[in-house]
Structure formats: C-alpha cells, structure tokens
Amino acid sequence: MRLENLCRLLNGTLLNTPAISEINEFGFDAKAIKRGYAFFSNDSNENDISQAISNGAYAIIATKINSIQDKEVAYIKVEDIQLSIIRLVRFMASEKSLVFYHINKIQMSIISNIHIKNAKLLPNRIHDIFKIIQNANFNDIFFSDDIEILNQLSPNYQSTALTKNIEIINSNSMFFVNFVFDEIYYQNINIPQIFLKDLCSLIETLSGNNIHFKLNEIKSLDHFEPIFIDKNFYPVSFGTSFRAIIVENDIELFKLEANYLANKFDQSDIIITASKNTKLDIENVAYFKNLNDIKSFKNFRYVLILCNKEELMERLNEKEEATLF
DSSP states (O other): OBHHHHHHHHTOEEOSOOSOOBOOEEESOGGGOOTTEEEEOSSOOHHHHHHHHHTTOSEEEESOOOOOSOTTSEEEEOSOHHHHHHHHHHHHHHHTTOEEEEOOHHHHHHHHHTTOSSSEEOOSSHHHHHHHHHTOOTTOEEEESOHHHHHHHOTTOEEOOOOSOEEEESOOOSSSEEEEETTEEEEEESSOGGGHHHHHHHHHHHHHTTOOOOGGGOOOOSSSEEEEBOTTSOBOOTTSSSOEEEEEOOHHHHHHHHHHHHHHSOGGGEEEEEETTOOOSSSSEEEESSGGGGGGOOSOSEEEEESOHHHHHHHHTHHHHHTTO
16 A cells, blocks of 8 residues: 555544555564564664664554654554554455454354354454455455444445245244244254344344355353253253243343243233342342342242353352352
8 A cells, every 4th residue: 555545544644654555464473573574663672663663664653653763654643553554454354355244242252152154243343353354365355243343344234134934834932932933944043032033133144155064063142041940949951841031131121022022921821020239120120139049039930030150060060069068
C-alpha cells in the first residue's frame, strides 16, 4: 500500500519525509516486525518502536511520537490506534468483498460445535480480527454475534432468516429433536427444541452459501442444559429420572426459556429459580440465598435455574464427597 494512501485511510498525519513510499505488511508485536512492515504501537513505547525499526519496519503508527529515531522510516501520528486499525480492516474487507452475517448467541454456540469448513467465525479482539481479515480470500464469509463489531467492519452485514417450514418428527423430548427441513431428515440432533428455529435459520443460511456442516457433531450448547437428578438431588444419567434441573447462564435466554416452560407445562410441574441478587421481570420466580436451597424444592418435574453449571454440579455432588469420610 502506498504511504500517502495509508495516511489518508488511517486519517493520520505524516510527521516526516521518509525514504520509503510503500508498506508491505502490518504488525502489532515489535518482536515479530519484518522488513517492509508498518508497526502499530498501542502505547507509543519508545523501546518497542526502536525494536520495530531495528527489525526493518518501514513505518511507525502511534498516537504519541516523542522523537523521530530514523528519518528514513515513516512516522504516522493518529488520534486513536484502535479506530485506525478498524478503518484499515474495513478497507481490506471491502477490497476483498467479504461477507458478514450476524447470528445470535444460540447460533454462535451451534456453529462453534459443527466446525464449518469454508466459512469462519469472527474473533472478538481487534488484533485477531485484523489478522484473519488480512489473510482472508476474496468473498470469504464470516459469522459473528457481536453487532457492534459488525457495524464497525461492515454496516451492510446480513442476518440469518427462516423462510422454510419445519416438520418435527416424534417429539418425545425437549432436549433433542428429529425433524425435516428443506426436504432433509435430521435425526436425534442434540439441540433443545426451544432452539429449533434458530438452528433451521442457520441451516438455511449455511446451505444457501454452500457451507459444509455436520449437525451430529453437536455435543452441548451450554444453554438449557438438563441435569437429571434422583429424589435426593444427586445427578443421574441422562433420561433415567423423570426430574431434571435445567441450567442457563444467560439472563435473556433464561427469560425466554421460563416463558417456554410456562406455556408447555402446568405451573405445578415447573419451578423457575434464581439468586435473590438477580431481579427478573417475570412471574413466579423462587429466589434462593445459596444453591443448596434448591434441594428443598418438592413436587416438580423441571427446575429452570439461572446459574453457572460447574458451580451447581459441585453442590449436587456434595453428597458423594461427604460419604468418603
């Protein structure tokens, strides 16, 4: 990239008249800078700048430049490093005609499980985003659940959409599903039925873009997770008890799931519970002081709880630990 174009793109000011006229690559780690690179100095550290120049940097990009150590190297002053990087990433994405899709939290969990081959998930850190966009091919497709990042990179990002019918087959469990979608039969897919529409709208987007996926790779979404328990609240194998605690760690999904259970079951069959420190704008919530309090619940089929699964499992397994002494 020509130096004058880079300065214009970054909205930066060139502080000297260097010998170089073009930049070949970009880097953020002074130790990894090579000949022809432009070095983004996050904290304007003089030692890092010196090392970058020693390694062959053609340009230094920083918000604060105290001195020009090498007159042959371009010194570009910018107001905001992060914003400058975003401007450069946005330019590269446009140049390569990259395609961005917004997906929700559940779809992100699904797509993280199925290991898509010819599309990518967008990282959250700007440096990682820069690297993956820099190495992207023309027309590559990226998925992200972060609207703020997508708005910064490509305001014209797309969203998944469900336009085809779903036929559920033999609906015997809330926690896995058999269904027909787009004339394809999917059997024993390890996804709760409450998320089936999220899944199918994602399938429609993946199929429409010829993105390969395998739903049988899904192990757990980390949302609406059932822990089947015996009468003493001790965990048992999946499906071997008529009672289960359903764990959710996301408050917005918890509200959605509470409404789903309220519409699906009689009120006497379900208990919705959360810490007393969490106030929810939903009805009939049983608030607890600590997780052990849920062991006093009686006469239920399902308990939906807002908490961390690992912490809950520790409490439920305390009985076994106590018997060792």
